[in-house]
Amino acid sequence: MFPEIFETRPIRxxxxxxxxxxxxxxxxxxxxxxxxxxxLLNSIEAGLLAIPWWLIIAFFTGLAYLATRRxxxxxxxxxxxxxxxxxxxxxxxxxxxxxMIAATIxxxxxxxxxxxxxxxxxxxxxxxxxxxxxxxxxxxFVYLIPTVMIFGPGKIPALLATIIYAAPPLxxxxxxxxxxxxxxxxxxxxxxxASPRQRLFGVQIPLALPTILAGxxxxxxxxxxxxxxxxxxxxxGLGYQVLQGIGRLEVSRGILAGLGIxxxxxxxxxxxxxxxKQLQAQIGVTGERS
Amino acid sequence: xxxxxxxxxxxxxxxxxxxxxVLAQLQAGASKDDLQADTGHVIGLNNVDLNVAEGELHxxxxxxxxxxxxxxxxxxxxxxxxxxTIEVNGRDVLQMDMDELRQFRRTEIAMVFQKFGxxxxxxxxxxxxxxxxxxxxxxTERLKTAEEWIAKVGLEGYEASRPHQLSGGQQQRVGLARAxxxxxxxxxxxxxxxxxxxxxxSGMQDELLALxxxxxxxxxxxxxxxxxxxxxxxxxxxxxxxxxxxxxxPEEVVLNPANPHVEEFxxxxxxxxAIHVQTIMEVGDFERCASAVEVGACCEDVLPLFAEHxxxxxxxxxxxxxxxxxxxxxxxxxxxxx
Numbered sequence: 001m002f003p004e005i006f007e008t009r010p011i012r013x014x015x016x017x018x019x020x021x022x023x024x025x026x027x028x029x030x031x032x033x034x035x036x037x038x039x040l041l042n043s044i045e046a047g048l049l050a051i052p053w054w055l056i057i058a059f060f061t062g063l064a065y066l067a068t069r070r071x072x073x074x075x076x077x078x079x080x081x082x083x084x085x086x087x088x089x090x091x092x093x094x095x096x097x098x099x100m101i102a103a104t105i106x107x108x109x110x111x112x113x114x115x116x117x118x119x120x121x122x123x124x125x126x127x128x129x130x131x132x133x134x135x136x137x138x139x140x141f142v143y144l145i146p147t148v149m150i151f152g153p154g155k156i157p158a159l160l161a162t163i164i165y166a167a168p169p170l171x172x173x174x175x176x177x178x179x180x181x182x183x184x185x186x187x188x189x190x191x192x193x194a195s196p197r198q199r200l201f202g203v204q205i206p207l208a209l210p211t212i213l214a215g216x217x218x219x220x221x222x223x224x225x226x227x228x229x230x231x232x233x234x235x236x237g238l239g240y241q242v243l244q245g246i247g248r249l250e251v252s253r254g255i256l257a258g259l260g261i262x263x264x265x266x267x268x269x270x271x272x273x274x275x276x277k278q279l280q281a282q283i284g285v286t287g288e289r290s
Numbered sequence: 291x292x293x294x295x296x297x298x299x300x301x302x303x304x305x306x307x308x309x310x311x312v313l314a315q316l317q318a319g320a321s322k323d324d325l326q327a328d329t330g331h332v333i334g335l336n337n338v339d340l341n342v343a344e345g346e347l348h349x350x351x352x353x354x355x356x357x358x359x360x361x362x363x364x365x366x367x368x369x370x371x372x373x374x375t376i377e378v379n380g381r382d383v384l385q386m387d388m389d390e391l392r393q394f395r396r397t398e399i400a401m402v403f404q405k406f407g408x409x410x411x412x413x414x415x416x417x418x419x420x421x422x423x424x425x426x427x428x429x430t431e432r433l434k435t436a437e438e439w440i441a442k443v444g445l446e447g448y449e450a451s452r453p454h455q456l457s458g459g460q461q462q463r464v465g466l467a468r469a470x471x472x473x474x475x476x477x478x479x480x481x482x483x484x485x486x487x488x489x490x491x492s493g494m495q496d497e498l499l500a501l502x503x504x505x506x507x508x509x510x511x512x513x514x515x516x517x518x519x520x521x522x523x524x525x526x527x528x529x530x531x532x533x534x535x536x537x538x539x540p541e542e543v544v545l546n547p548a549n550p551h552v553e554e555f556x557x558x559x560x561x562x563x564a565i566h567v568q569t570i571m572e573v574g575d576f577e578r579c580a581s582a583v584e585v586g587a588c589c590e591d592v593l594p595l596f597a598e599h600x601x602x603x604x605x606x607x608x609x610x611x612x613x614x615x616x617x618x619x620x621x622x623x624x625x626x627x628x
Contacts, residue, residue, distance in 0.1 A: 188407030191366055192421040192472075193395030206411045282452065283410045 023149050034156045037106060041159055045098035053090060057081045060267060067274035076270070080263040089260045095237035097264060099230065100223040103159060107167040107219050112212070115174025116200070125175065132168040140165055140229055148233050158235035162226045169218035177211030178204050210280040217272040224265050238264075294377075295476055295508040296342040296365055301374030303360055303532075306331030309372045322531055334360040335371070336532040342525075344475075347502060347509045349523035349540070351516060351555070357532035358512045359404075362480050365510060366399050367391055378476065396425040400469035404481035406461045408453040408468075415440060415449040417464050421472045432471075439467040443497070459490035466494075470501070479511045483518065495522050516555055520544070520564050528552055541569055545623075561624050562590040570623045571604045571613035578611055579603035585612065589620050596620070 022030075048056070060081060064074040084093045118125040140161055147157040181204050189203050205212075231239030238257045245254025304312050312331040316322075322333045335357045342348040352358040363369040364376055367383050376383045379398055386394060400421060408417050415436050416423075422432035440449055443463040453461055462482060469477055483491045499522055502509065513519055519526045520540045527537040528548075536548035544564045547553040566588050581595050582603035595602045596617045604613040 182405075184403060184405040184407045185409060187368060188401070188403055189409075189420075189424075191368060191395060191401040191403075191407075191478075192424050192468075193392045193397075194424050195392060198424060203409060207409075209411075283454070 019146055019149060027150055030150050031152075031156070034151060034160070037102070037159055038156050040105065041098060041102040041155055044102050045095055048094045048098055049091065053085055056094075057085075060271070064267075064271055064274070067271050067278065073270055073274065077267050080267055084260055084263060087256050087260070089238065089241070089257065092236065092238045092241055092257065093260050093264060095235075096224070096227050096239065096261065099155075099159065099162060099227060099235055099237060100220060100264070100268070103162040103166055103223040103226075104216065104219050106159075106163050107170050107223075108216065110163075111167050111170035111215070111219075112174055115171045115212075115215075116178060116205075118171070118175040119178035119204075128171070132171055135164050136168045140226065144229070144233055154234040157233050158230035161233070162223050162230050165226050166219045166222040169222065170212075170215035173211050173215030173218065174208065177208030177215075180211065181207045207283065210276050210283065213272060213276040213279060217269060217276065220268045220272065221265060224261055224268070227261060293344045294341045295344050295346075295379060296340065296348075296510060297375075297377040298338055298340040298361075298364065299375045299377075301335055301338045301340075301361075301364055301371045301376060303334035303357075303364070303369065304331050304372045305334050313372050333532050334369075335364070338374070338529075338532070338534055340527060340534070340537075342508055342510055344508055345506045346524045347511060347522055349511045349513060349519040349526045350529060351513060351519050351526055352529035353514055356529040358514075358529050359480055360532075361529065362401075362478050362510060362512050365476075365478055366395055366401060396421070398474050399476045399478065400472040400474050401478040401480065402462070402465045402469045402482040404484055406453070406458075406465045406485075408461060408464055410453050413450050413452060414445065414456070414464050417453065418467045418471050421468055425472075435471050435473075436467070439471045440464075442470070442501070443467045457490075458486050459494065462486060462494065466498075470505070475508055477507045477509045479509060481512050481514070484513065484515065491518070498522060516559050520559065528555065541565060545569070560590075562593065563588050565589050565623050567592055567604050567615055568613075570619050571615050572619065573613045576601075576603070576611065576614050579614055582611060589624060592620060 057078065061074045061078045064077040065071070067073070084090055114128065118128055143164060144157065144161050147160050151157045151160070185203060185207070186199060189199050194202065227235065227237060227239035228242050229239070231237060231243050238260045241257030242254050242261075245251065245257060302313060302316070304316070306312060306329065308329075309331065312325055312329050312333075315325060315329075316333065316336065322336065326332055338357075338361060340348075340350075340361070350358045350361060360369060364371055365378060365383075367376070367386075371384070378394075381394075383391070383394070409420060412420070415433060418436035418439055419427075419432040422435060427435075437449065440446060443466055445460060445463050445467070448456065448460065453464065456464065462485070465482070469479075483494050486494060495518060511522065523540045525538065526540045526543055528535050528543065530549075530551050536543055536552050541564060543552065544556045544559055544561065547556055566586065567583060568585050570589075579599065579601045581599050582605045583592050583595070585604055585606050587604075592602050592615060600616065602615045603611045604615065606612045
C-alpha cells in the first residue's frame with residue numbers, strides 16, 4: 001500500500017463544497033448563459049420536425065448526389081432514411097440529428113478561432129493542446145455530474161457534454177490545416193504585400209479547408225458517439241431508445257435504435273467526406289506539382 | 291550611383307538567437323566557420339554590397355548555401371538584415387513601418403519564385419490578378435490586365451485552369467505573368483527557371499529576354515547556373531559563403547575568374563559561346579575583309595568562317611568594319627585558363 005503522506009479529505013471536501021457554492025451562487029447565471037445553446041438546439045429540432053419527411057429524404061439524397069456526382073451514395077442514403085421511417089424511428093432520429101447538428105455548429109464556432117489562434121501562436125498551442133487531451137480522455141461521466149448539478153438534467157448538459165467531447169478534433173485539425181499551408185505560397189502572398197488578414201482569409205483558410213472539413217467530419221461522428229450518454233441526462237432521441245432497450249431488456253428496441261444511429265453516422269460521414277474529396281481534387285492533392 | 295534602383299550596403303545577416311553578439315565577433319575578424327562552430331549561428335550574408343542600375347538585368351550567382359536566396363529576400367524585406375542598409379527606388383526599405391512596407395510591396399516591386407508560389411485554389415486568371423487584388427484594383431480592371439498578361443506569356447485558353455493542371459513551365463509562366471501584371475519597375479526572380487526542364491528553361495530565358503527588350507525593367511535574378519547568367523545577365527555578382535567574391539560583366543568573370551571557386555564555376559562554361567568577338571578583336575581601321583560578323587557575335591559564330599578565310603572582319607551595327615580577327619586570337623581566347 002502506498003503510505004498516506006497527508007490527509008486528502010480536505011481537498012475532496014474543498015472541491016465538493018466549491019462546486020456546491022458555484023451551483024448555489026452562480027447556477028442561474030450559468031443557466032442564462034447557456035440559453036442561446038438551448039434555443040439553437042430547440043429551433044433546429046423544431047425546424048427539422050416541421051419539414052415533411054419526404055422533403056428531408058429528398059434533401060439528403062440530393063446532397064449526396066451533389067457530393068459524389070454518382071448514384072451509389074444517394075441510393076444508400078435514400079434506403080437508410082426510409083429504413084428509419086419504416087421502423088418508426090423518424091422522430092427520434094430527427095431529435096438525435098438536431099443534437100448532433102447543434103453540437104457541431106457550436107463546435108465550429110468555438111473551434112475555428114481557437115485552431116487559427118493556435119496555428120499562429122506557439123505558446124497558445126502549448127497551453128491548449130493538453131486541455132484538448134484532457135477533454136478527449138477524461139471519461140465523460142466525470143464532467144456530466146457537475147454539469148448536471150449546475151444546469152439540472154435536460155438538454156443543456158447533454159449538449160455541453162457532446163460539445164466538450166466532439167470539439168477537440170476540429171480544433172486540432174484546424175490548427176494542423178493552417179500550419180500545413182505550403183510556406184512558399186504564404187511567402188508569395190507576403191511578397192505581394194498581403195496583410196495578415198488577407199493571408200488568413202485569402203490563402204490559409206481556403207487551403208486548410210479540406211483538413212478543416214475532415215475535422216468537421218470527426219466532430220459529427222464523435223457527437224453521434226455521445227448520444228447514448230447524452231440521453232442519460234435528458235437528451236431524447238435514438239440514444240434514449242437504446243437506453244430504454246437496455247433498461248427493459250428489450251433487445252429489439254436497442255438494436256433498431258442502435259442501427260438508427262449507425263445509419264445517421266453513415267449518412268453524415270460519407271457526405272462530408274465526399275465534399276472533402278471534391279475540395280481536395282479542386283486544389284490538387286499537395287497544392288503544387290513538383 | 292545616381293540611377294541605382296537597388297543598392298545594398300554592407301548587408302549582413304546572421305541567423306540565430308543572438309545575432310548582435312555574433313555580429314560584433316564577425317566584424318572583429320572571426321571566420322564564418324569558427325563562428326558557426328562556436329556559437330551555432332549561421333552567417334547568411336557577410337557585408338554584401340550590391341548595385342543594380344535602372345533597366346539592368348543583374349544576375350546573382352552562387353551554389354546552394356551561398357546566401358543568394360537570402361540576399362534577394364532582403365530587397366523586399368521578407369528577411370530583415372542584422373546590419374547594413376538597403377535602398378530601393380531611392381528609399382530606405384529598413385526605415386519603413388509595416389504599412390509602408392506593405393504599400394511598397396504592393397506598388398513598387400514584384401517577385402517570381404523557384405517553387406512558383408501559386409495559389410492552388412484559384413484559377414490561372416485569379417492567380418495572375420492576385421497582386422492587383424491585394425493592391426485593391428477593382429475587379430473588372432484587374433481581370434482585364436490579367437488577361438492581357440496571360441496572352442503575353444502564351445497561356446491563352448488556360449484562364450480557368452487550376453495551377454495543378456498545368457506543367458511546370460506553364461506554372462512558372464503564370465508566376466511571371468503575376469509579377470509582370472503588377473506593372474512595377476523592379477522584378478525579383480529567385481531561381482525562377484531552376485525547377486524547369488532544360489529545354490523549357492531555355493525557352494523561358496528567351497522569352498524573358500524578349501519581354502525585357504520591351505519592358506526595360508530592373509531585374510535581380512538569382513541562379514546557380516552560370517550558363518543562365520551568361521545568357522541573360524548584363525551584370526553578374528558571384529556569392530560564396532554569403533560574401534561577394536566577384537562582380538562584373540559575365541564575360542569578364544569567365545575570362546578572369548577572381549578565385550579558384552569562381553574558376554571551378556566557369557570551368558564547364560561553353561567559352562566559344564560566352565566570349566564575344568568584340569572582346570578579343572584587333573581594333574582598328576583595316577582593309578575590309580572578305581567575310582565579316584556583327585559586333586554582337588560570339589566565337590562560336592566566327593569559327594566556321596575560318597575554314598575559308600584567314601581574316602574575319604567585325605562590323606558595327608551600321609555595317610562599318612571596326613576590327614578584325616585571326617584564328618590565332620580566337621584559339622588563344624578559348625584556350626586561356628584551361
